[in-house]
Amino acid sequence: MYQSTRGNMNNQSAMQAIVQGMVPSGGLYVPTEIPQIEWRDYQGLTYREVAEKIMKLYLPEFSDEFIRRVTKVYDYPVFDGENPARTVAVGDVGVLELWHGPTAAFKDMALQMLPFLLKESIDTLYPGTEVLILTATSGDTGKAALEGFKDVEGMHIVVFYPEGGVSAVQERQMITTEGKNTAVVAVKGNFDQCQTAVKEVFASFAQMDPAELNHKMISSANSINWGRLLPQIVYYVWTYLSVVEQGKIEAGSPLNIVVPTGNFGNILAAYYAKQMGIPLGNLICASNKNNVLSDFFQTGVYESNRPFYLTMAPSMDILISSNFERFIYEMSGRDAAKVVGWFKDLAQSGSFKVDPQTLQRCREQMVAGWADEKQILAIIAKYFQEHHYVLDPHTAVAAKVYEDYVNKTGDPTYSVIVSTASPFKFAGSVLAGIGNHEQVTDWQALEVLAEKTGWEIPNNLRNLLERPEKEVFKCNPEQISELLRQRFLDS
């Protein structure tokens, strides 16, 4: 069963939690009880088998046959290679590469699974209903969601991105998506305007009865959905097993995890894996210059009134970190009344302050730090020179924060840095890091990076220029609602 972080919804099934995404009046779903496992029972299993066993614990009303079938996505050829989450040894640390999926970013790990979970839930709870998925994106989420929902029967997906606000590679990735049920809209505005407009549409349509909407429902692929978090817990269980098997740690010894963090989904999955009984050590939360989270761990104040910086790690350029709500709910001892108070303060004044006991629990569970733009470039250079390993800027943030952590604490525990994107997705910045100062276009950057490093361009980023483009709708933020009605809902 699932319950809301704000105490306003209890006893929801996994299917209900997944269909709703979040509680309409505010609040996120968490499992009423965290299942406990004995990690040794998972030794020797394949990734897919681990996924099957873990997901079953959280999805009691889904059939065994269904879970066995859908976990197949983690096999070749959706993900390249023999498992989708490889930990490679780089100097003294492990790097967990989560970008071997169709869009070369870690969001594939969850967005290749969510559509199946959502479809099964809708077919069971609201048979005959078609679903329209709305997603605002500043880059990576849009393409990963398009790939996940492409050609899923009974589902349509529309992605909104700020025109001129995403990289050329990201835009090209989105507009070359195949599938009859996918659409992209370039919005004349910035990401916040896109997101706000989509949220408004969402609020006005989500309350409507499916019958009124012609048996259509609106949902979202946003990272607050429990169906996106669950597949991420799997790779932390898997990583612990892999590192033991590689002989990097003794069975049962702790393993630290370092996560480049934005919306807090990835690191929260590590926290839940630890709560389930995986012997993880310190969880290290790494932010870029938008360091609202690392300030929180210092002061106990979540202060979103601050300048917003565009950085080389754009998927972490976030001031309202949605999944953080789940974490402080847990750290407050699941005190929903406190959470309600904090989020009321956040809505009214842009900040909130937790009590000393909650802050102390937060600090017992996680360590936080941040890295600026110069430090990102410097650590990319360092890893390349010392290890011939190429970090993308997001992963570089984590590598730098880990370096600072070790210098400060001397903690000798083996650590895994979570790598969230292929360096080729951000080739221009990576080239600047490894010391290429020639002017190159976004497209040349891919080739130049391949030449300079000897690394191969991922197949799904190659030939993007030659692929056929789909029609791109264009509109102003205030036209989004009308466009959706005309093109997608009234038909």
Ligand SMILES: *Cc1c(COP(=O)(O)O)cnc(C)c1O
């Ligand atoms: C989304 C994303 C992140 C942030 O992950 P969260 O789960 O939102 O904390 C980090 N790196 C990359 C490349 C991403 O796409």
